Amino acid sequence: MADNKNIPNLDPNLDIPKDKFKYVQMDERLHDEAIKGEAIGFFKDAMIRFRKNKAALISFFIIAFLAFMAIFGPMFNDFAFDQQNVKMTYMTPRISWLSGIKFFAGTKTKEVKEPSIQEKYADSFIEEVSRREIKGHQMVTIRYDLYKQTEKENPKLDPKPTDTYYWFGSDALGRDLFTRLWRGLRVSFMISIIAMFVNILVGIIYGAVSGYYGGWIDLMMQRIIEILGGVPYLVIVILFVLYFGPGIVPLAIAMCMTGWIGMSRMIRAQFLKYKEMEYVLASRTLGANDRTLIFRHILPNAIGIIITMAALEIPSAIFSESFLAYIGLGIQAPESSIGVLLSDGQKVLLESPHLTVFPALVISVMMIAFNLMGNGLRDAFDPTLRGIE
Numbered sequence: 001m002a003d004n005k006n007i008p009n010l011d012p013n014l015d016i017p018k019d020k021f022k023y024v025q026m027d028e029r030l031h032d033e034a035i036k037g038e039a040i041g042f043f044k045d046a047m048i049r050f051r052k053n054k055a056a057l058i059s060f061f062i063i064a065f066l067a068f069m070a071i072f073g074p075m076f077n078d079f080a081f082d083q084q085n086v087k088m089t090y091m092t093p094r095i096s097w098l099s100g101i102k103f104f105a106g107t108k109t110k111e112v113k114e115p116s117i118q119e120k121y122a123d124s125f126i127e128e129v130s131r132r133e134i135k136g137h138q139m140v141t142i143r144y145d146l147y148k149q150t151e152k153e154n155p156k157l158d159p160k161p162t163d164t165y166y167w168f169g170s171d172a173l174g175r176d177l178f179t180r181l182w183r184g185l186r187v188s189f190m191i192s193i194i195a196m197f198v199n200i201l202v203g204i205i206y207g208a209v210s211g212y213y214g215g216w217i218d219l220m221m222q223r224i225i226e227i228l229g230g231v232p233y234l235v236i237v238i239l240f241v242l243y244f245g246p247g248i249v250p251l252a253i254a255m256c257m258t259g260w261i262g263m264s265r266m267i268r269a270q271f272l273k274y275k276e277m278e279y280v281l282a283s284r285t286l287g288a289n290d291r292t293l294i295f296r297h298i299l300p301n302a303i304g305i306i307i308t309m310a311a312l313e314i315p316s317a318i319f320s321e322s323f324l325a326y327i328g329l330g331i332q333a334p335e336s337s338i339g340v341l342l343s344d345g346q347k348v349l350l351e352s353p354h355l356t357v358f359p360a361l362v363i364s365v366m367m368i369a370f371n372l373m374g375n376g377l378r379d380a381f382d383p384t385l386r387g388i389e
Helices: 042-052 054-075 114-120 146-153 177-213 215-230 233-244 248-259 261-274 278-285 290-326 338-346 354-380
Strands: 107-113 125-134 137-145
Touching: 042 054, 042 354, 054 177, 054 354, 107 114, 114 137, 137 146, 177 215, 177 248, 177 261, 177 290, 177 338, 177 354, 215 248, 215 261, 233 248, 233 290, 248 261, 248 290, 261 290, 278 290, 290 338, 290 354, 338 354
Parallel strands: none
Antiparallel strands: 107 137, 125 137
16 A cells, blocks of 8 residues: 555545455556467468469469360360370360350361252251352352261261260361370479479479579589570570470470570579578687588578479460460370460361361460469569568
8 A cells, every 4th residue: 555645646635444444466466467369470362462463373272273175174074185086186175065156067068069058967967157159050058067067078977976065176087186185284383394494393403503603613503604695595495305305304405405504594693692691700710511511591582582493484385385386396196285276277167167276276365374373473482572462
């Protein structure tokens, strides 16, 4: 208790009984409240900001879906990727629950002489599209059911064409495009992932050594890079493929001949930036060896750049593989890839556009999604943007 006269800011003339006063906090110790909530680390903070980027997040789910289809898509129907049926070539897309859409109804348009409609297309005729007169002959463009017409011309086919569904159509050898598309995407993914891992690994090691040691070592290593970078990339890849032959591994290695240069330069820049920092100098003073300094103190600062570069390296490798396949230096038959499908489809683009539409749509969506996701990762892992909304 305390006397009234010892209580600050209290009028001494007031007559307040002593039993009105009591001590507080005598049984427990006053202290600051514990911090509530979970600590947010570098990666969690980056993922929080990545999830706020709607375009990058949607792109991630699109890539995940394409990866899923590349793995499991060829199993969704009964056709093998190399299964041929020469009696059912260039069949148009046919999906039962999308039969109301002309593109997926298994129909085709063709210009014929008017008498031929009743003679050859009576059972498969759907509608007349247009007509014109050429040298006294009435030419009619009709839309007809290609599957019924194929069954009429080949009645002994088993299974019957009318019971067959080529979801994305068939190619020049009667192979199912749906199965070949996802099989080709799988091959493209495999090549790009192999190339990405090799480029990232070589680039990190080369750039780390060059940037950390500096001096004449850095000078010599950078001159080697300039020599390799001076040779056109496609020339190196084409010569490599011509010498070793096409295939998944040769293509992947060919893309790694100079593909690691960009990564090595980025890593070198990070090492030049951080190797003179105070905490690195302190660690060196305390006796840390070069391996500890490189892999424990400096390289972690480049994790964001490495992840971003890896995300952007995959679409670049897929595009390079598709280009090589398109010009005939890629995967060879019966294996497929996106470039092989585009190369085959462009030969009959006007007659069978579906052979080009689906591979072009997949590679276009994939390239856009990878670039948007890469931009999102770049922004998420950029320390200068931390805390900025």
